[in-house]
Amino acid sequence: MSTLAYDGTAMLGRQLRRIRHNPGLLILTQTMPITMLLFFGYVFGSALAMPGEEYRAFLVPGLLVATAANGIMTGMFQAAQDSHRGVTDRFRTLPMSRAAVPLGQAAADLVVTAAGTVPLLLVGLAVGWRIEGSALEAAGAVGLLLLFRFATTWIGILLGLASRSEEAAGQLGGATFILPLLSNAYIPTDNLPGWLRTAAEWNPISAVTTALRDLFGNAPVPADGAWPVTHPVAGSLAWCAVLIAVFLPLAVRRYALGASPTR
């Protein structure tokens, strides 16, 4: 276990250095939601029944969670990059813990996400979003957000390790932008047709978004709907637990098996 901690820390350091040398993807994934907040908040907001300020306050938690869900994309991209550039092969021939490489990646991602969320929160505050609940609840919201990010990163790492090429990973990763569209992150789900509403409410993004709105005090928990949305905190924790329990071991195993092609 101390091997894992030592090697994991080394890999965390490596990942942070990489991001520092190459911050493009990080900057893109963190400025995108700010652009979306301004665009959706002022352009779409004017066409919705909800008053603009109220919609922007509704939107901030949604964008936080949608950005966290980008963990699939970044996790996939970084893992694919590594395995197709051969550096993973070198790690596999070193006398080090095998779980350390993906774990270091997930840990670094968490550090970077935590820091990268601050600008979005600041812009949110500037456009009228507020923390209406207690400090403890707000801390809980942030914790939940990071836990969700951690969970989605493992989906990404598994997909990235399994991908045929960096390009394939990039394309599939890009497609994940539709996931928050099928949730309550940007719009309330009440008025969606029945089956679509059910699908959107079972999207983990909806549970976490609802939990954040509840914990930040931005919107009440819906009275009716699917279980994860009517019990958002428990629903979010359950979703994260399931995702981590499934994808973390699969990704670690996939890494250890090392099925990357020779070229």
Place this chain on the structure above:
Amino acid sequence: MRYGRHMTTTYAVLSEGLEKRFGEVRALQGLDLAVAEGRVCGVLGPNGAGKTTAVRLLTTLLRPDAGSARVAGHDLVREPAAVRGAIGVTGQYASVDGDLTGRENLRLFAKLHRMRGPTGRTRADELLDRFGLTEAADRPTSTYSGGMRRRLDLAASLVTRPAVLFLDEPTTGLDPHSRNQIWETVRALKSEGTTVLLTTQYLEEADQLADDIVLVDHGRTAHTGSPAELKALIGSCAEVVVAHPDAMSGAAAVLDQLTGSEPAFDEERRAVGVVTTDPTLTLPRLVRELDAAGVPLLDASLRPPTLEDVFLRLTDRKELVT
């Protein structure tokens, strides 16, 4: 150190019947290798022979489907961690982190080898210096030339002194200067007692560096021996060039009769070649016999074989070497 014992020699790499398939492709179908401790073994084979697959199996990157192997005295499948502790690997394709600088890469690998703090930093600097990378040390390796990346890759395999070093085509694509640098490194490592297994497509490289050569073809060990033994096995190469294409079959008939081995043709040069172990076949006799048979000779030669000849002969390829 004493590894897998076999008679009186100790072997740093010993494999028996290694097999690996990728779907329909049988990349390895029974590879036997025995590399004595402290020696340089050259694994020679054409594209697709299975060299890289062999290296990936022996360095624990892939699991064999059948067969067994011991590396540095440890069983490949049962003790992969112990194997990893004893080896250094430079794969055919670059395996350093392109987003990190050369120095950061080496420091990271030193850290992962449990060299903490200043020890690791000093080691990284030493290696940068040894491989002429000090000036480029603080640039991301993605900006390195192919040769620089290759040298960094080799440096990364030498962070600790491995007991067994695997080099998969270490000089492919390098200019003569970088190639010589890598050859010198291999020689220096050998003199320090490191066992080296290197794959190559260059016969000259195997001839220069290897104590033992293993010819691999279609995933099998086709032949094993020292460069001299392999050359002796074939004998000499006789080649004649005739005046017009019609005379080639006549020349071939004479050569066949003289040596009893199957001639090879190079239509373009109107050349016919054959190999022989017969010491009584001298150049004057060769010329006399051909002349007596009325073959219009333009040129005739009898020379000791190059490894290229050995290679083409023993791996069942009939083209003539030029």
